[in-house]
Amino acid sequence: MQRFIIRRLLQTLVTLLAVSIIVFALARLSGDPRDALMPMEASRADRERILVHWGLDQPVHMQYLVFIGNALRGDFGESLQWPGRKALDLVLDRLGNTMELAAVALVFAIALAVPIGVLSAVHKDSRTDFLGKLIALLGQSLPHFWIGIVFIWIFSVHLRWLPTSGRGTFQHMIMPAIVIGWFQVAALMRLIRSSMLESLDSEYVKLARIKGVSERMIIWKHAFRNAAITPLTYFGVMMSYLVVGSITTETVFSWPGVGYLVVQAVTARDFQVVQTVAIVFATVIILMNLAVDILYAYIDPRIRYD
Amino acid sequence: MSKAVATQPLQTGKPRSVSRLWWRKLRELPLVSIIILLIVLVIPALLAEVIAPHNPFEGSLGKRLQAPAFFGGPSEHLLGTDHQGRDILSRIIYGSRISIAVAAAGILIAGILGTLLGLMAGYFRGWIDALVMRLVDITLSIPAILVALVVAAAIGARFSSVVFIIALVLWAVYARQIRGETLKWSQSDFVARARVAGASHFRILTRHILPNVTNTLIVLATLQVGFVIVFEASLSFLGVGIPRPNPAWGLMIADGRKYVMSAWWISFFPGLAIMLTVLSLNMLGDWLRDRLDPKLRQV
Numbered sequence: 001m002q003r004f005i006i007r008r009l010l011q012t013l014v015t016l017l018a019v020s021i022i023v024f025a026l027a028r029l030s031g032d033p034r035d036a037l038m039p040m041e042a043s044r045a046d047r048e049r050i051l052v053h054w055g056l057d058q059p060v061h062m063q064y065l066v067f068i069g070n071a072l073r074g075d076f077g078e079s080l081q082w083p084g085r086k087a088l089d090l091v092l093d094r095l096g097n098t099m100e101l102a103a104v105a106l107v108f109a110i111a112l113a114v115p116i117g118v119l120s121a122v123h124k125d126s127r128t129d130f131l132g133k134l135i136a137l138l139g140q141s142l143p144h145f146w147i148g149i150v151f152i153w154i155f156s157v158h159l160r161w162l163p164t165s166g167r168g169t170f171q172h173m174i175m176p177a178i179v180i181g182w183f184q185v186a187a188l189m190r191l192i193r194s195s196m197l198e199s200l201d202s203e204y205v206k207l208a209r210i211k212g213v214s215e216r217m218i219i220w221k222h223a224f225r226n227a228a229i230t231p232l233t234y235f236g237v238m239m240s241y242l243v244v245g246s247i248t249t250e251t252v253f254s255w256p257g258v259g260y261l262v263v264q265a266v267t268a269r270d271f272q273v274v275q276t277v278a279i280v281f282a283t284v285i286i287l288m289n290l291a292v293d294i295l296y297a298y299i300d301p302r303i304r305y306d
Numbered sequence: 307m308s309k310a311v312a313t314q315p316l317q318t319g320k321p322r323s324v325s326r327l328w329w330r331k332l333r334e335l336p337l338v339s340i341i342i343l344l345i346v347l348v349i350p351a352l353l354a355e356v357i358a359p360h361n362p363f364e365g366s367l368g369k370r371l372q373a374p375a376f377f378g379g380p381s382e383h384l385l386g387t388d389h390q391g392r393d394i395l396s397r398i399i400y401g402s403r404i405s406i407a408v409a410a411a412g413i414l415i416a417g418i419l420g421t422l423l424g425l426m427a428g429y430f431r432g433w434i435d436a437l438v439m440r441l442v443d444i445t446l447s448i449p450a451i452l453v454a455l456v457v458a459a460a461i462g463a464r465f466s467s468v469v470f471i472i473a474l475v476l477w478a479v480y481a482r483q484i485r486g487e488t489l490k491w492s493q494s495d496f497v498a499r500a501r502v503a504g505a506s507h508f509r510i511l512t513r514h515i516l517p518n519v520t521n522t523l524i525v526l527a528t529l530q531v532g533f534v535i536v537f538e539a540s541l542s543f544l545g546v547g548i549p550r551p552n553p554a555w556g557l558m559i560a561d562g563r564k565y566v567m568s569a570w571w572i573s574f575f576p577g578l579a580i581m582l583t584v585l586s587l588n589m590l591g592d593w594l595r596d597r598l599d600p601k602l603r604q605v
Contacts, residue, residue, distance in 0.1 A: 011443070018444045026456045141584040143536050145543045146559055146577035153570045164566075244449040248540050252563070263544050266459045274459040278452045286447055 004297055012290045019282045023275050024067050028060075053077065071279065077272035081265060087276040091258055095280070097167060098250070098257035102242040104173050105181035109238075113185045117192025121200060121227075122219055132189060139186035144245055148179045148252035165254035176253045180245040184238050188231060195230040199223045233296055236289035243281055336593045339586035346582045350399040351406050358396040359384070362553045365391030371569045386571040388561055394571060397553035398579050404554045405583070408465070409534040412472030413527050419473065420480025421523060425511050427481065428488025438485070442478040450475035450537065458546030468547050472534055483526060487519045521598040529591035532584040539580055555580050 051057055055066035070076070076087040120132035155175060156164040162171050199205065200223050208222045250259035258277055265273035350357065360383075369391040373379035379386055385394040427438040454471045461467060491497060492515065500510050541547030542556030550557060555576040562572025 014440070015444050015447050019448055022448070022453070023456055026453075026460050137585060137588060141532065141536075141588055142581050143539050143543075143556070143559075143577065145540065145556075146573065146580065149559065149563055149566055149573045150577065153566050153574075157567055157570075240447075240449055244451050247451055247455075248544060251544060262455055266455050266544070266546055269459060271459045274455055278456050281452055282448055285449065289447060 001297065005294055008290055008293055012286055015286050016283060019279060019286075020068060020071065021064070023278055024064055027271065027275060050077075076276040076279070079265075079270055079273050081268040081270040081273065087272040088280075090261065090273060091276050091280050094256060094258045094261050095284075097255065098243065098246050098259060101173065101176055101180065101246060101250070101255060101257060102239070104177040105184070105242055105245075106238070108177050108181040109184035109188055112181075113188035113192060116185070117189040118196055118219065118224060120189070121193045121196030124197065132193070136186035136189050139182045139184075142182075143248075144179055144183065145248040145252050147182065148175065148249055151175045151179065152252070165252075167256050172253075172255075176249050176255055179252075180242055180249050183245060184241060187241075188234065188238065191231045191234055192227065195227040196223060199227040202226075229296075229300060232299070233292065236285075236292035239288045239292075240285040243285060336589055339589040339593070342582050342586040343590070346579055346586075347402050347406065350402040354400050354403060358393075358399040360393035360396040362392065362397040362400040363551055365393065367391050371565065371572075373569075374571050374575075377571070385575045386569070388558070388572045389565060389569070394558070394575055397558060398555070398576055401553040401555045401558065401576065401579070402583075404548055404552060405535045405538065408468055408472065408538045408548075409531045411469045412476065412534055413530055415469065415473035416476035417480055417523060417527055420477035421484050421516075421519075423477070424481040424484025425488050425515065425519075428485040429492050429507070429511055429515065435485070438481060442482050445475065445478035446482075451540065454541050454546055455544075458541075463541075463546045463549050465548060468538055468541060471541075472537065476530060476534070479530070480523070480526060483522055484519055487522055488515055491515045491518050525591065525595045525598050528587065528594050532587035532591065535580060535584055535587070 055063050074088050079085045079087050079090055116132045120129040123129055152164050155162045162175055205223055208218050246257055247259035250257045251263045262277040369387050370389055372383055372387040374386040375381045375384045383393050423438045427435040457467050497514055500514050538547055539556030542554040543560045548554035558576035559573045565572055
């Protein structure tokens with residue numbers, strides 16, 4: 001177990017390093033990174049200051065070391081759009097809002113995917129199964145942002161049930177959370193269905209049937225508990241989709257999270273904020289994957305020896 | 307009774323007519339998906355000049371925000387007009403070209419790159435394998451949309467940057483899948499015999515292994531077209547994909563966002579086009595997968 005954790009930690013470190021190299025390289029795609037880092041009307045003095053801050057007068061490998069050094073100290077530069085504010089502070093201020101939305105979306109996805117997945121496995125090839133497949137197919141084919149706009153049109157403009165945008169009450173959260181969560185319902189449901197089918201076909205379920213255990217107990221206690229382990233591995237991937245899905249969804253609903261912030265920053269060409277968001281999001285996702293892997297290895301010892 | 311049945315001549319192996327046989331084959335195809343794809347994506351893209359009723363780039367401000375013809379608007383604009391008075395139907399028709407071009411270019415580049423690296427990793431093993439698989443893991447753990455935002459902020463949005471990002475993200479999926487297949491086939495008897503017969507690595511890879519992974523490639527590519535179309539639309543919607551005033555579907559949805567209170571049709575119809583296209587592509591992909599490569603069902 002210890003060796004497994006150490007190996008996974010090292011892999012995580014390499015991935016984080018790769019992320020920093022990618023962001024570092026992309027900032028230099030345009031030639032002079034100051035074109036990306038600064039507005040066009042920046043003064044000479046400002047350009048000089050940035051030159052020194054990012055070590056741009058030095059060779060590339062030194063520039064990278066300066067970049068990493070600054071990043072490790074939490075210094076990603078200052079925002080252009082909101083002068084005087086540190087890019088990292090801006091991002092961290094909003095991270096809570098994004099996580100709040102992701103959590104609600106996650107709860108929604110699980111609450112919908114578990115019953116549908118289990119039911120479509122139990123009643124395989126029935127109408128329920130078909131309906132489940134349809135929901136899954138729709139969820140994976142519809143673009144987030146479009147569902148968001150259609151929802152606003154139906155529930156806010158026509159029915160006047162829910163507020164169109166912003167954050168405040170629980171009502172503000174309903175539409176964005178459903179929009180982000182729906183895509184996950186599809187994937188999670190498929191996983192639960194296939195692992196349920198497998199465990200319903202197993203020896204222990206047959207034995208339970210022979211013993212005369214009630215069908216309800218068989219489904220939820222014997223079959224589902226074992227089937228629930230497989231979808232667990234998917235949670236890392238799922239969290240990353242939830243975070244990423246927040247970028248388009250927050251924009252549609254003007255939800256004051258990191259996703260909305262980064263889109264505003266791109267529009268304003270506020271590169272310092274964009275690169276900070278990229279690194280913070282990537283770090284959050286990579287760490288979550290690490291946590292899930294370790295948790296999974298803890299639950300299912302076979303994984304450790306892969 | 308039973309005797310009579312038994313003595314009846316059996317009708318086996320002899321098709322009544324060739325056309326019937328073709329009809330049977332045709333019925334097995336996922337026809338609904340194919341028809342929707344033809345109507346929404348392929349025919350508009352091929353014949354945009356012929357079938358589009360208006361110029362997708364030019365509109366007159368006097369005709370802005372007109373409702374669809376079936377919703378009380380003038381019959382001149384079937385799906386209504388946008389905030390600049392441009393015909394929505396014509397823009398959707400021309401937009402199909404952008405979707406196809408981005409998907410084709412991105413998947414082609416990613417497919418070639420991923421297959422090449424996957425073949426080498428699975429065949430030669432050793433450090434190439436270790437390196438490629440590590441790169442695959444890294445690529446898959448970084449969300450594509452973040453890369454897209456950083457690229458857009460650094461060099462701005464354009465067609466080539468969208469294709470670049472798609473290729474950058476998708477190659478890993480091919481590489482991983484093809485590597486696994488290659489690994490399996492390199493241990494097969496026919497590869498061992500080819501090696502004994504003195505075939506070069508290049509010949510073994512191109513003549514013996516590549517043909518065996520082609521089905522996997524086709525299925526993967528088909529399943530990804532839908533993803534790529536939604537992805538491109540998301541980028542365009544966020545303003546980091548195809549630049550204005552191109553009639554990209556995602557851009558059109560973004561244009562309509564401000565008018566959701568008064569002119570829902572601006573966003574609605576391009577989204578419907580995306581939905582129909584992607585839904586059909588996914589169904590077609592599922593069908594192909596079951597036909598050509600049932601192993602992939604778990605993917």
